[in-house]
Amino acid sequence: MNIAIQGILGSFHHIVAHQYFGEDVNLTECLSFDVMPQLMNSNKVDGAVMAIENTLAGSILSNYALIDEFDLRIHGEVHLPIHHNLMALEGQSLSDIKEVWSHPMAILQCRKYFRDYPNIKLVEESDTAEVAKQIQDKKLMGIAAIASNMAAEIYNLNIIESEIQTRKQNYTRFFILKKSNGNIHTTNEVNKASLRFVTHHHTGSLSEVLRIFASFNMNLSKIQSLPIIDNPWNYSFFADVVFDDYQQFQKAIIEVKNKVSDLKVIGEYKQSKRKHDS
Numbered sequence: 101m102n103i104a105i106q107g108i109l110g111s112f113h114h115i116v117a118h119q120y121f122g123e124d125v126n127l128t129e130c131l132s133f134d135v136m137p138q139l140m141n142s143n144k145v146d147g148a149v150m151a152i153e154n155t156l157a158g159s160i161l162s163n164y165a166l167i168d169e170f171d172l173r174i175h176g177e178v179h180l181p182i183h184h185n186l187m188a189l190e191g192q193s194l195s196d197i198k199e200v201w202s203h204p205m206a207i208l209q210c211r212k213y214f215r216d217y218p219n220i221k222l223v224e225e226s227d228t229a230e231v232a233k234q235i236q237d238k239k240l241m242g243i244a245a246i247a248s249n250m251a252a253e254i255y256n257l258n259i260i261e262s263e264i265q266t267r268k269q270n271y272t273r274f275f276i277l278k279k280s281n282g283n284i285h286t287t288n289e290v291n292k293a294s295l296r297f298v299t300h301h302h303t304g305s306l307s308e309v310l311r312i313f314a315s316f317n318m319n320l321s322k323i324q325s326l327p328i329i330d331n332p333w334n335y336s337f338f339a340d341v342v343f344d345d346y347q348q349f350q351k352a353i354i355e356v357k358n359k360v361s362d363l364k365v366i367g368e369y370k371q372s373k374r375k376h377d378s
C-alpha cells in the first residue's frame with residue numbers, strides 16, 4: 101500500500117501514517133497538500149493522510165476545499181497529540197538563532213512563545229521535518245526548526261527548547277483519505293460520518309437540519325462553513341456526526357436530503373479515540 105503524506109520522514113503526517121497503517125506502509129512524501137488529490141486521482145497512491153484541524157490553530161479551510169473540489173472520501177481519522185520543539189545544530193543556543201523556519205500550522209501553534217523573542221524572524225516553509233533536514237544537510241547556523249522529537253532524532257539536531265506550543269495540550273486531527281471509488285482498508289465498525297450540505301436561504305433552514313440530527317440521536321461533533329466559490333456569499337456546511345445506530349443514521353440522511361439543496365456523505369468511519377496526553 102502506498103500512502104501520500106504532507107512532509108517527509110519525521111513530519112507529524114509520517115507519525116500518523118505509521119500509527120494508522122503500521123510500519124510496512126510505503127509513503128510518498130509531498131511538500132504541499134495540493135499535490136495529494138492529484139496523486140490519488142491518478143492512482144499513484146492508494147490514499148493520503150491530511151491534517152484538517154488543530155486545537156490551537158483551528159481548521160485548515162484550504163484542506164476542506166481540496167476534499168470538496170476533488171470529491172475525496174474520508175476513510176478514517178486520527179487525533180494526534182502535537183509536541184513542538186525548537187531545534188538547531190549542536191552547539192547553537194537560543195541567542196544564536198536569527199530565524200525559525202517551519203510549516204505555517206506549526207508556527208501558528210507556537211506564536212505566543214516567540215512574542216518574547218521579537219528579533220527572531222518566523223519563516224513559513226513547506227514542512228517541519230524538511231526544515232530540520234535542511235539545517236543538518238546544509239549545516240545552517242543561526243536557523244532553527246519547529247518540529248517533532250522524531251525529526252530531531254532522524255536529522256540529528258539538538259533540542260534547544262521543548263513544548264513550545266501555546267498550550268501543552270495540543271492536538272491535530274488528521275483524515276485518512278481515498279479517492280471517491282478507492283479502497284484502502286477493510287471496513288471498520290462505523291460510528292461517525294462527515295457530511296457536506298447546502299441549505300436553502302430561508303429562516304431556520306440550518307436549524308431544521310440540526311434538529312433532524314438530534315431527533316435521530318446523532319451528536320454533532322463539528323460544523324464548519326465554507327464559501328461556495330461559484331456563488332459569492334453563499335456557504336456549504338461540513339458536519340461531523342457521531343452515532344450508535346447505523347440504521348438511525350441512514351434514516352436521518354433521508355430526512356436531511358428533503359431539507360437541503362445538496363447533500364454528500366464524504367465518509368463513514370470509526371471515530372478515533374481522543375487520547376489524553378501525559
Ligand SMILES: O=C(O)C(=O)C[C@]1(C(=O)O)C=C[C@@H](O)C=C1
Nearest residue numbers: 111112113151203205227228272
Ligand atoms: O509539517 C508537518 O510536520 C506536518 O505534518 C504538518 C502539520 C499541519 O499541517 O498541521 C501537522 C501537524 C501539526 O499541526 C503541524 C503541522
